[in-house]
Amino acid sequence: MELTSSQRVAVEHKDGPLLVLAGPGSGKTRVITSRICQLISSGVSPYSICAITFTNKAAQEMRERVISSGIRSGAHISTFHSLCVRLLRQYAQQAGIQANFSIYDEADQSRCMKMALKEVEVPASDFQPAAVLDRISGWKSDLELVEAVRQRADGFRMKMLVRLYDRYQQILQANNALDFDDLLVKVAYLLKEHPQVREELNERFRYLLIDEYQDTNHAQYQIAKGLALGHGNICVTGDPDQSIYRWRGADIGNILAFEKDYPNATVVRLEENFRSTAAILAVADKLIHANKKRKEKRLVPTIGEGAEVQVQGYDDEEEEAYAVVLKVKALIDSGEDAGEIAIFYRVNSMSRKLEEAFIRNRISYQVVRGVEFYGRKEIRDMIAYLKVLANPQDELSLMRVINTPARGIGETTLAKVTSWARDNRLGFYEAAMRAADIGGIAKATQAKLATFVRMIEDLRSGIEGPVAPLMEKVLHQSGLESSLSTGRGDEGTARDNVIELIDGAAAYDSGTDNPSLVDYLQQIALFSDTDAYDAAARKTALMTLHAAKGLEFDHVFIIGAEEGILPHERSASNEDELEEERRLMFVGITRARKGLEVSFARHRTTRGLFSRTIPSQFLYEMGVEIRTPEDAEREPHHQKGEGHGELIYEAFEEDGHPEYLKGELVRHPKFGLGRVVGFIWLGENSTVTVKFNTGSQKTLMLKYANLTKEQF
DNA sequence: AAAACATACATTTTT
């Protein structure tokens, strides 16, 4: 495809600052990759190019695009966070840290904060860990260190928060750990306080490109500034209308002030849209115009008018879910590619009803929620072992694994070792090594500690080189393997998950030049939900509106357009936050190429409470006729009432799974005889409801229930 | 020490 004149200006721009204000669907990604290729073919060394993307996925795609256009690879393409990890490893000494640092995720952070809360002795009810962490994250995003905040701290609450901030940082440091914000903070200060490091990097990266600049926070802004110092070859791209991470500290002002920061900047506006139909763009445009704090920007359609945007109301969320899934099914049946259909929602919990509808209708789908995998107990256990091996100071991880699986090192023992360690100014692990010197620990327990220490030492000796074989060893020697196979419940899946993790590590080993445990751990810590989206699977995708950023689909459904959900209730009080919600909606709308349906439910059950809802104000701002459930009923093809009922029964009666019909007599190993009251087919998650002769009625998972049919 | 049970509790988005 030919480049437009604006696109060409952006691609061919060589030296000096460049701001690309790129609307949705304007071919921005293509422009960036073409620009990288153009730079290289004009004689710039690939190694002197540093491109920063918003997600790992985007970085991966950009790398592939550059390579596939026949250009020698070698340009550094990664996210801010990955870049920071690299720099911190390389300049660990100057940054005042050790290169084998652990990266603490939200759960780890929360545990550290709970420790801090205990130690600082605050009235715990007034300080929830998550809220305190949120404040601290805000300070860090603004590059405010403890001392700076302390200076201006007034009032009891602020002073407490500062003490918590201080203590929290001490805990992280003691564990040789950094949280997500620290990665940025450390690099920003590295560049600021070590001019020779900064100059070295300015020398190395002659061309800096930053995508999604509207979502950079102050720390990222300072890092970008430092990296561009000296040469000023900084190209940023973004769209203020798509800024959706204010809550995470992103400062839309960074992109708005770019021309002030870099007075000789060239500015290119990409306003033509090559993605969506005119009908969709008109709706997006109307909506975004309701934002007052906004720089006017046009959306210029280049594709035909297309089908009308649908806004459809449903009676409740169940009806909404089933109707949307039916529409997905109809699209697929009419020959549309299932992988070109997506459903977006405001909050992750809204995927549940949709999944149920997909399963019952036996349509395959994918939920884009990758980090969930890393939150599973067995995965966290495994990774905690690896962290202990890679970073001996990581006591948080050590505490997790020391008695997992259970090996007879209980709370009392841990308390004794901990207090002895403190008295002797040693780490917990060093103390555990000298269990014999600690008074009051039984001989048998001493032996258990010694065995554990020996195992860690042995595993640690094999820490170099590829990761997957090491993980196999850990799995085996730690006893996790046998605990997974003897454990009840979801044993099969827990085991599968660990195997999946090891497979992933094997892929890492073969795809990396110098695989190392430290590098592997630091990489997986930065995985995001979006990274889990598998476009090649050709399955209909379910994801949050945030995860949808940067993607596009032929057909898009946005569900739950109700006051309190979209816009979310937490943003209702504040005009700025409301505008951000509107931008979020705008992002969702502009993902669609051909078809868009926005829906709402008049009733919704939120945390167990069934209540009436109000349609989102955004629906009115979009200027589309709103169709109510009653309107739909007047349609000639409408299936009355339980419109989705037929499909459920169809699934119910199909073969391949044991059928439990109402009234059938069954026997349960524990509860005895009973009669089937209901059966819900959910694939392997099918449930049977049985009224037992004991009088109790229970809903059981078929795969665990161990029911036998009684013949009568 | 682990499982079973009970009860409180808080609910956005994510690198």
Add this chain to the structure above:
DNA sequence: TGTATGTTTT
């Protein structure tokens, strides 16, 4: 609603 924590039981 479902999770996360605390309490009791085995």
